[in-house]
Amino acid sequence: MRILNAFHREVPVQALCLYRALLGTVLFCETLSWLPHTTELFSSMGFHIPNLPGTPEPFPALALFLGIALVLGALAVALGFFARVAAALLLFLLTYVYCLDSLNEKTAQTISILALAILVFTPCGARFSLDHWLRKRAGKGELPEMTSIFAQRLLQIEFAQIYFFSGIAKMTNPEWVNGSVFYRVLNGRLATPVGIYLSSLDPDLLARAGGLGTILFELFQGLFLFLPFVRPFAIGAGLLFHTGIQSTLLIGSLGAHFVIALLLLFPEPETVKRIVAKALPSS
Numbered sequence: 001m002r003i004l005n006a007f008h009r010e011v012p013v014q015a016l017c018l019y020r021a022l023l024g025t026v027l028f029c030e031t032l033s034w035l036p037h038t039t040e041l042f043s044s045m046g047f048h049i050p051n052l053p054g055t056p057e058p059f060p061a062l063a064l065f066l067g068i069a070l071v072l073g074a075l076a077v078a079l080g081f082f083a084r085v086a087a088a089l090l091l092f093l094l095t096y097v098y099c100l101d102s103l104n105e106k107t108a109q110t111i112s113i114l115a116l117a118i119l120v121f122t123p124c125g126a127r128f129s130l131d132h133w134l135r136k137r138a139g140k141g142e143l144p145e146m147t148s149i150f151a152q153r154l155l156q157i158e159f160a161q162i163y164f165f166s167g168i169a170k171m172t173n174p175e176w177v178n179g180s181v182f183y184r185v186l187n188g189r190l191a192t193p194v195g196i197y198l199s200s201l202d203p204d205l206l207a208r209a210g211g212l213g214t215i216l217f218e219l220f221q222g223l224f225l226f227l228p229f230v231r232p233f234a235i236g237a238g239l240l241f242h243t244g245i246q247s248t249l250l251i252g253s254l255g256a257h258f259v260i261a262l263l264l265l266f267p268e269p270e271t272v273k274r275i276v277a278k279a280l281p282s283s
Contacts, residue, residue, distance in 0.1 A: 019124075035067045051101070126147075
């Protein structure tokens with residue numbers, strides 16, 4: 001019964017809706033940065049190795065249209081304008097882009113695709129959205145504030161398993177265990193000036209501590225996020241972990257996805273609602 005309650009109890013919808021809004025904002029910024037490069041990224045004039053063989057490549061003008069559609073779809077998700085329809089459209093477009101090319105980094109894109117696939121089946125536009133504002137303005141009343149926690153649990157599992165399997169992959173790599181990969185990353189093409197500076201302080205100690213620390217964190221972080229008595233510490237550690245990565249490596253929006261999840265998906269929905277009510281009394 002306790003397990004059933006953990007997956008099906010009714011909870012406030014605010015956390016899920018805020019997650020939709022911030023996910024859309026991250027995707028809006030990301031897709032906007034793609035817009036000047038649509039020819040190389042999406043069109044038949046670029047170089048692609050499809051994830052799905054036979055995926056048709058658009059001609060340059062159509063690739064530009066695809067880029068604009070991605071930006072507008074992400075903006076609609078962020079604003080909550082026809083929220084579920086916008087999430088479904090953006091899901092389709094991102095999945096097509098994912099199938100089009102296997103050369104670029106896909107982790108953040110995979111997170112987005114799975115998250116959108118879950119949000120499509122939720123009342124993610126019930127609050128903090130143009131949908132909500134337009135309904136109130138038209139005198140139609142508000143959508144229900146409560147929803148099943150099932151979708152939020154699925155999103156939590158998505159992020160928790162990324163931590164765990166990343167830790168497993170690193171644990172089985174001797175170069176991660178001895179720290180050599182960690183040191184090379186901080187001196188590689190993705191390193192920021194902060195990362196390069198840190199790698200110069202005590203290279204051997206930093207590499208070993210960083211490699212083992214990363215493995216241990218990723219192996220246990222997913223579990224700790226589901227244990228109420230250590231969850232606040234796990235959330236805090238996660239925020240520090242991802243802030244550290246973003247400050248030392250150029251990895252795009254990946255850290256933002258985890259920070260948003262840690263702040264909105266893993267605290268109890270009632271807690272998120274209470275904090276939001278204090279911060280935004282009119283919500």
